Amino acid sequence: MSAAANRRTALRLGAAGAAGGGLAMSGATPASADPSTAGVVAGPVFDVRRYGAKGDGRTIDSPAINRAIAAAAKNGGTVFFPAGTYTSYSVRLRSDVTLHLDRGATLLAAQPRDGKGFDAPGEGAGNPYQDFGHSHWRASLIWGEGLENIGIGGPGRIDGAALVRNMTPESPPGTGDKAIALKLCRNVVIRDVTIVRGGHLSILPTGVDNLSIHNVTIDTVRDGINVDCCRNVRISHCTVNTHGDDAIVLKSSYALGFPRATENVTIADSMVSGYDVGTLVEGTFGREDPLAADRDGPTGRIKFGTESNGGFRNIAISNMIFERCRGLALETVDGGLLEDVTISNITMRDVSNTPFFLRLGARMRGPAGREIGKLRRVSISDVTVHNADPRYPSMIVGLPGHDVEDVRISNVRVHMRGGLSMTEAAEQPLDLINTFFAEPGAREPYAVPDRPQSYPEPSMFGILPAWAFYVRHATGVRMDNVDVHFERPDTRPAVVLEDVRDADLHRVRLSKAEGAPTFVLRDMSDFALHQSRPVGEARIPGHVVHEEL
Known part of the structure; x- marks a missing residue:
């Protein structure tokens, strides 16, 4: 490492919705399992092995899994994964279906081969107003569009081993880049699962209303939970480690073809971090890699933006831990309103840039004619920060003629x-x-x-x-x-x-x-x-x- 890099590194890092109900069995389900608690659907249980899944880590099981989902969708029910490794391409969710990965069950993203792979991105992919990854949903391990009453539950694991981090329109057919992607859905519960190696985006809900993400562990390189254009969202008791990108990020992009606010969101009782990739689930909490891909320190933070066409309203963040990562970033740069935000009871340690970053900008990545947005009515209270990078003070920065308004910082x-x-x-x-x-x-x-x-x-x-x-x-x-x-x-x-x-x-x-x-x-x-x-x-x-x- 060069002397310049050593100096930079030293400054950066310093010294240091469940639904209950009886189960009508449609496959062998262990008596110890209770898949009805995994999501929003009660009813019959459909064991993927009864539909041909092997769970041996070699067989491509997605055709069998999708048959089980189709059967469950007829009247609603839970698709059950007993212990095993289910190597898969795209799993296509349907309304009134919950996926339940039992203890010891892993849904593993398979490497595309022999002309087979993940579903094509779909129509409309490549909208120029946000990164390509935010513009499509089907090239994913699990995806659904236009659905209601769906769930994904654990305690099993989703492993996106074959998912890529930087998919482009030129990527080969069969490429996948997300663990879970949902578009224009409602009444969604994701809980009690562990996601590792989530590709570009581990969880991407876009235009989803009534979303609960509870007790989810994520350990990946890029974005963890990426909530875009969603309303009525509850994120709680999650642990998200994303060394190279944002842990929990709210966006309001143009991916739906129109601006839509992300609003009525709570994020609570969770931890975000920028440990070395994989070391959170290992329990070693590695601190060897000093930089993210953008050459700043480990990311792993909570952020609003950068995609911000539709804006952000009525957001409450509370009882959070930030560890070895960047601080809070509240950004609106594409014409949206960012208003009525309350942040409280936060601890941060080993902060790799600024504790607080409030930015009103004019990137204006969207259709021409939009006015510059507004950033106003933000309250930050009861925060403790230790060992922050000395280069970056906390910042509240607008533009000439476009002030950030009404910011309160206390305790x-x-x-x-x-x-x-x-x-x-x-x-x-x-x-x-x-x-x-x-x-x-x-x-x-x-x-x-x-x-x-x-x-x-x-x-x-x-x-x-x-x-x-x-x-x-x-x-x-x-x-x-x-x-x-x-x-x-x-x-x-x-x-x-x-x-x-x-x-x-x-x-x-x-x-x-x-x-x-x-x-x-x-x-x-x-x-x-x-x-x-x-x-x-x-x-x-x-x-x-x-x-x-």
Whole structure:
């Protein structure tokens, strides 16, 4: 590893809906199994072995599995997988059917061969307004479109061994890239399963209403749970490890051919992480691989976006653990509204970029004529962060003339590793910035480019001239009982507020390096600071061009 890479790595990582009911047997089901609790369907049980599945890890069992599903769909029922390894191509869900993988059962994605493989992506694949993987559903291990009352349950395993991570329209016929993909479905329960090697997207519901994902474990390279254009979603008691991409991500793409909001979502009592791939389910929790494919640190976070045509409304995130991964990212860059979001009771440890990233941008990947979106009414409270990357303060960043509005941050404690200075903010040294996102080259420290059309990522701005908070193009920022401190002195200002109106900070405690200002106010109007340290009180009711406190 080069000296530059060593320096970068050191800074990044630091030192350290069930339904019950009687079972009418249609196949041999062990007395210990209760498949009726796996999903939303009660009724007869259809054992896949009765329909020809071998479960020997060699035979392609998807034809037999699909026969069992067809039989169950006639009047509703549960398709039961006893212990064994069911090597398969596409499993085609139907309405009123639950798949139940019993303990010791694995549904294994088979390698395409002899002209056979996963289903073709289907009509409409390749919509240009989002990544190809979000534009099709059928090239998956399990898929369904236009269904209702469906379930997938464990305690068995789904192994996407043969699924690819970067499928394109030019990929060979038979290629698959998702473990579970659902389009325009309703009343869906996914619970108690483990998913490993999930391809590009382990779980992709698009346009799904009334969705519950409960007690699911995912260990994969790319996205874990990817909720797109969905309404009434409950994600709870999940453990999602995704070193190279986002763990739980909300999107509102144009994949359906029209914008549709993701709304009424709760994410609770779960853990996201960026351990080395496979080491979560192994129980070794590996920390050897320092970078994701985009050359930032391990991903594994909760994110809104980047696809954001339809927007995000009424979202509550609570009781979460972030471990060795990036922090929260709330992004709307394609014209959608992001509003009415509450985030509470979060702990983060070994954060590989910023704890909080709120970004209103103007990428506008969608049909022409859309207006820039809005980001407003966000509350973040009761958060503890330890060992965060010193290059990236928490950020609230809009655009000129398009402010982020009404953000409240309270009861937050953040430990930053520190150790940087305004020299790095001016020089933008190549060993510290990520040129995958940031523009290289020295600059005046406060001359941070707006980059309205760029892909949103905390590293997009390079080394910022603040170490605790960087707030730009915002209105109505409130902070109360916020404590941010560094381990080693950082001589950048703690907080920079630029083009901000109406900022009220109460009981804010910040570390201070000798000779460095705590606050820098630029093009600031109506600033108030109360009962804080090291600056106790300040009130600026008017406008200031540049003032340091």
